[in-house]
Amino acid sequence: MKNQTIDPKQIKGWGIDADPKNDPTYPMRARMNVGQDPDSKHRPASLQPQDVEKLRSIERPNVSAVFGTTIPPTGLSGLIRRAAFHYSENRYRHWLPLIVADRVQVVEGVLDDLVHGKVPNIFAEKGYAVEWKYNRTAFVTKMATIAALTTGAIIWFSSKSDKQESRKRPRY
Amino acid sequence: MLAMDYRGPKRVRAVQKPMPEIKHPQDAIVKVLRTCICGSDLHLYNGNVPDTRVGSTFGHEFVGEVVEVGSEVTKVKTGDRIIVPFNIACGECHFCRQGMFGNCHESNTEATAVGAIFGYSHTAGGFDGGQAEYARVPYANVGPTIIPEGMDLDDAVLLTDVVPTGYQAAEMAGIQTGDTVVVFGAGPIGIMAARCAWLFGAGRVIIIDQEDYRLEFARGYSYCEAYNFKEMDDPVVFIKKITDWMGADVVIDAVGAEAAGNAMQTITGRKLLLQAGSATALHWAINSVKKGGVVSIVGVYGPTDNLIPIGNVLNKGLTIRGNQASVKRLLPRLIEHVQNGIINPKGLITHRIPLAEVADGYRMFSAKLDNCIKTVMIP
Numbered sequence: 427m428k429n430q431t432i433d434p435k436q437i438k439g440w441g442i443d444a445d446p447k448n449d450p451t452y453p454m455r456a457r458m459n460v461g462q463d464p465d466s467k468h469r470p471a472s473l474q475p476q477d478v479e480k481l482r483s484i485e486r487p488n489v490s491a492v493f494g495t496t497i498p499p500t501g502l503s504g505l506i507r508r509a510a511f512h513y514s515e516n517r518y519r520h521w522l523p524l525i526v527a528d529r530v531q532v533v534e535g536v537l538d539d540l541v542h543g544k545v546p547n548i549f550a551e552k553g554y555a556v557e558w559k560y561n562r563t564a565f566v567t568k569m570a571t572i573a574a575l576t577t578g579a580i581i582w583f584s585s586k587s588d589k590q591e592s593r594k595r596p597r598y
Numbered sequence: 599m600l601a602m603d604y605r606g607p608k609r610v611r612a613v614q615k616p617m618p619e620i621k622h623p624q625d626a627i628v629k630v631l632r633t634c635i636c637g638s639d640l641h642l643y644n645g646n647v648p649d650t651r652v653g654s655t656f657g658h659e660f661v662g663e664v665v666e667v668g669s670e671v672t673k674v675k676t677g678d679r680i681i682v683p684f685n686i687a688c689g690e691c692h693f694c695r696q697g698m699f700g701n702c703h704e705s706n707t708e709a710t711a712v713g714a715i716f717g718y719s720h721t722a723g724g725f726d727g728g729q730a731e732y733a734r735v736p737y738a739n740v741g742p743t744i745i746p747e748g749m750d751l752d753d754a755v756l757l758t759d760v761v762p763t764g765y766q767a768a769e770m771a772g773i774q775t776g777d778t779v780v781v782f783g784a785g786p787i788g789i790m791a792a793r794c795a796w797l798f799g800a801g802r803v804i805i806i807d808q809e810d811y812r813l814e815f816a817r818g819y820s821y822c823e824a825y826n827f828k829e830m831d832d833p834v835v836f837i838k839k840i841t842d843w844m845g846a847d848v849v850i851d852a853v854g855a856e857a858a859g860n861a862m863q864t865i866t867g868r869k870l871l872l873q874a875g876s877a878t879a880l881h882w883a884i885n886s887v888k889k890g891g892v893v894s895i896v897g898v899y900g901p902t903d904n905l906i907p908i909g910n911v912l913n914k915g916l917t918i919r920g921n922q923a924s925v926k927r928l929l930p931r932l933i934e935h936v937q938n939g940i941i942n943p944k945g946l947i948t949h950r951i952p953l954a955e956v957a958d959g960y961r962m963f964s965a966k967l968d969n970c971i972k973t974v975m976i977p
Contacts, residue, residue, distance in 0.1 A: 429825075438940055441796075468692070469704060483710050491688060507649065515711055
């Protein structure tokens with residue numbers, strides 16, 4: 427199909443929500459008619475009981491009235507996350523450790539699977555079955571490239587260590 | 599219950615998890631009937647959102663049937679079928695009272711720069727999402743809307759995010775009658791934004807992407823012009839050229855952090871994570887919009903920094919607006935549009951899969967296999 431010129435008025439619903447006053451160069455708050463400042467101290471009456479460890483941004487004074495309770499911080503990744511939350515959202519010291527913690531937890535997740543007698547099915551988890559079904563050539567090329575690079579790296583490193591070994595060996 | 603389980607970048611699976619519980623008197627437990635994979639889920643899937651913990655369940659687009667309610671829930675009852683907005687809002691805080699339901703201050707403890715979102719990392723509150731058989735829905739008196747009689751569940755599930763986000767992209771752009779609107783990104787949000795631009799009186803709508811099948815789809819669904827940036831020397835020059843060398847009145851960034859098209863942005867933003875994602879689309883948006891124009895951002899970026907030509911924003915006198923969609927505010931109007939046949943949400947759905955095949959669903963959507971545009975999962 428090629429691009430075609432169209433008369434917009436023929437499109438169902440054209441201009442139905444047009445609002446000449448919606449000019450974003452004016453302040454949004456004024457447009458939304460919030461003249462009276464809402465009470466910024468107001469909180470919901472019921473607060474969720476805190477029965478799990480909840481890390482809190484230091485840019486707010488309290489735990490929110492409702493919060494998620496999934497995956498509390500644990501292990502090494504948890505230590506890193508706790509440290510990250512000593513800094514504000516304005517600092518790299520907050521965000522970069524969180525990304526590191528995410529990667530550490532991936533390893534912890536694999537170990538946890540193994541401890542519980544489960545070997546992660548990486549092939550299935552990565553959805554390679556659909557790559558095989560719909561994108562086979564590119565998938566095979568990618569896998570072959572990874573395999574070749576990995577094999578090459580192993581051979582290179584092992585030959586290097588062999589040479590170092592032979593250098594260390596005393597000559598008689 | 600069966601639920602999606604994040605194991606690390608590009609690794610997810612479906613496993614049995616404990617049933618969600620009422621944690622607050624305004625909570626409801628919902629049996630999920632439809633749930634989608636969203637383009638912004640790919641930022642999580644690729645490991646680009648800080649504090650995405652292994653074991654999390656993603657999914658912020660879902661509809662379901664209420665099976666249990668907390669003691670203070672009065673607006674919905676057991677058996678109701680509800681649309682669950684992707685953002686969690688208390689309805690009472692300083693921001694919710696202004697209609698900014700996507701910026702609630704009483705649902706996310708971990709970060710102040712973002713409200714809470716179902717299944718979207720601990721940076722967005724640490725809530726489990728709806729890619730599961732059941733989900734906990736906080737503030738059930740505020741967010742959920744009962745699915746109108748006769749509305750298809752496939753339409754309803756796209757009202758949780760795709761339709762409101764696309765609509766708000768056009769709304770934030772302040773489109774005036776006759777404006778030329780350029781949308782970067784022909785994913786579900788971009789396609790919907792292009793469709794909604796007409797509702798605000800656009801005179802011309804153009805969509806830019808790199809996937810021909812999506813451009814073809816957009817031409818038919820959104821009645822817009824569609825161009826592949828891979829066929830252009832420079833997308834900014836192309837847009838200037840087709841707009842009498844003035845630039846578009848409005849440009850919408852519906853791509854966000856996963857953008858392709860600029861090697862430096864891709865390497866520093868997506869591979870090395872030195873930026874909060876690749877800002878290629880936003881960069882192009884700023885440079886291709888007319889002086890005095892508006893850039894509307896609904897593509898999602900991370901919480902750190904991005905490389906964009908901020909000097910041009912000043913020198914061109916641009917207005918930049920962005921936000922997570924205020925789903926609750928927009929739903930009544932959008933439901934009308936769906937019921938009147940003006941918007942056809944389910945027309946975006948290309949794949950329906952069981953929840954058990956979540957890993958394949960993510961891979962298919964992420965790699966854009968089998969002409970995938972929108973995947974719905976049925977638990």
